[in-house]
Structure formats: C-alpha cells, structure tokens
Amino acid sequence: MERAKIRLCVEHPLGEGQAVPLNEAQAHYLFGVMRQGPGARVALFNGRDGEWTAEVAEAAKKRGTLICLGQAAPQLNPPDLWLIFAPIKKERTDFIVEKAAELGCARILPVQTEFTNAGRIKQDRLQAHAMEAAEQCLGTFVPTVDDMAPLRKLLDGWDPARRILWADESLVGAAETLAGLTPGPWAILIGPEGGFSESERAKLRALPFVTPVSLGPRILRADTAACAAITLWQAALGDWR
Numbered sequence: 001m002e003r004a005k006i007r008l009c010v011e012h013p014l015g016e017g018q019a020v021p022l023n024e025a026q027a028h029y030l031f032g033v034m035r036q037g038p039g040a041r042v043a044l045f046n047g048r049d050g051e052w053t054a055e056v057a058e059a060a061k062k063r064g065t066l067i068c069l070g071q072a073a074p075q076l077n078p079p080d081l082w083l084i085f086a087p088i089k090k091e092r093t094d095f096i097v098e099k100a101a102e103l104g105c106a107r108i109l110p111v112q113t114e115f116t117n118a119g120r121i122k123q124d125r126l127q128a129h130a131m132e133a134a135e136q137c138l139g140t141f142v143p144t145v146d147d148m149a150p151l152r153k154l155l156d157g158w159d160p161a162r163r164i165l166w167a168d169e170s171l172v173g174a175a176e177t178l179a180g181l182t183p184g185p186w187a188i189l190i191g192p193e194g195g196f197s198e199s200e201r202a203k204l205r206a207l208p209f210v211t212p213v214s215l216g217p218r219i220l221r222a223d224t225a226a227c228a229a230i231t232l233w234q235a236a237l238g239d240w241r
C-alpha cells in the first residue's frame with residue numbers, strides 16, 4: 001500500500017477496514033490546517049500496529065472519521081535504549097526530546113540532579129514533541145516521556161539488568177570508548193549544564209551497572225552530548241549497524 005504524505009499519530013487500534021475517529025485537534029490539523037477533505041489519504045500510526053494508509057470518510061470542523069485501507073509499513077520498534085537526561089533551558093530540552101525520538105530511544109526520563117537549573121517540565125508538552133518527531137521521521141513508534149524524577153531515587157530503584165552508559169564529563173579527552181560493551185537493555189545518562197556533583201559522581205562510580213564513557217576531547221553542551229551519545233550507542237550496539 002502506498003505511503004501517504006500526511007502522517008498522524010492516533011491512540012486508536014489500526015487494522016483492515018478499521019474506522020478511526022478524530023479528536024478536535026486532529027480534525028483541525030487535517031481539515032483546517034492541511035485542507036484535506038473526504039477521499040484524502042492519510043498515514044496513521046499508533047506505536048503498535050505499524051503504519052496504515054487511511055481515507056477520510058467524514059470531515060467536519062471539530063471531528064472526523066478515517067477508514068484504514070491497508071498497512072503501508074510494518075511496526076518498527078527502536079532498540080531497548082532509554083535516555084536519562086537533566087532538563088536544561090526549555091527550547092534545548094525540547095530539542096533533546098525531539099532528537100531522542102528521531103535517533104531511536106524507546107523511553108525518555110528527565111531527571112532532577114543537584115545542578116539541574118531548569119524548573120519543572122511539562123511532561124505532556126514534551127510527550128507531544130516526541131509524537132511530532134515520530135510523525136516527521138516516518139517512525140511508527142513514539143517513545144514515552146516520563147515526568148521528572150530525582151536522579152538519586154531513580155538510581156535507588158533501578159533494575160540492574162539495564163546498564164547505564166554515563167557520559168561523564170570528567171573523562172573529557174580520555175579514551176573511554178564503547179568497545180567491548182554488549183547489546184541488551186541500556187540507558188544513556190546525560191547531565192545538566194553544570195555537570196554532575198562530586199557526590200553524584202561517587203554514587204555513579206560505585207554502581208556495578210554504570211559504565212562511564214567519554215564523549216571526546218571537548219566539553220559538549222548537554223543537547224549535543226545527548227545526540228552524540230545516542231549516535232555512538234546506535235552505531236555500536238543499536239539498529240544502525
């Protein structure tokens with residue numbers, strides 16, 4: 001089935017002949033902003049059933065209905081990689097979430113560290129950013145964005161079966177590479193603009209499931225570091241090999 005150009009992430013199950021109701025925001029986007037009408041083709045995905053080409057059956061100002069015609073792409077889940085990061089300024093935090101979704105993270109966990117200077121995050125707004133990133137990059141999966149949690153609490157309740165690749169800025173320039181690491185459930189940890197505190201560093205170093213890594217000879221901005229670390233991991237252990 002040919003892929004439609006306009007993509008929409010929906011909650012609803014998708015399948016042959018399935019009628020998919022649109023909420024007000026989706027109707028406004030499709031019929032108001034994108035000027036589509038009955039008979040138009042739209043690509044739908046819900047993060048579980050792959051991408052389906054659907055046809056607009058009913059178009060109204062605040063609602064609408066699409067009918068699934070056929071599957072255009074199979075469900076493609078990312079590797080089992082999470083991103084743990086300390087939020088920074090709003091636009092750059094948005095950027096980190098958007099790039100983590102595009103680069104193939106399965107879950108995004110904002111954390112409060114000692115030097116995190118961003119206020120509270122709006123989890124629903126960041127989740128919408130992740131969804132828009134998936135719509136844009138032809139993804140069929142949308143990573144979950146958690147609400148912010150204290151780093152210490154996250155580590156205390158951590159499942160040791162998931163290893164943490166800790167981008168430790170104190171290793172700047174060292175040759176800590178990913179060689180020798182094995183595939184499996186991983187999480188990448190990126191600190192805030194102020195970096196990690198000495199007590200956080202000591203706690204992380206003492207955890208058997210934490211592997212420190214250098215991101216080269218220069219100190220990167222947190223958003224650059226997140227992209228660099230995910231790229232390194234994907235190329236070495238993920239679905240870019």
Ligand code: SAM
Pocket residue numbers: 166167168169170171172173189190191192193194195196213214215216217218219220221222225226
């Ligand atoms: N204020 C810190 C300093 O001057 O050392 C820099 C923190 S940096 C802006 C934000 C985060 O990016 C760090 O906590 C770390 O997770 C990551 N990072 C940046 N450059 C890195 C590098 N060369 N090696 C490892 N991690 C790095």
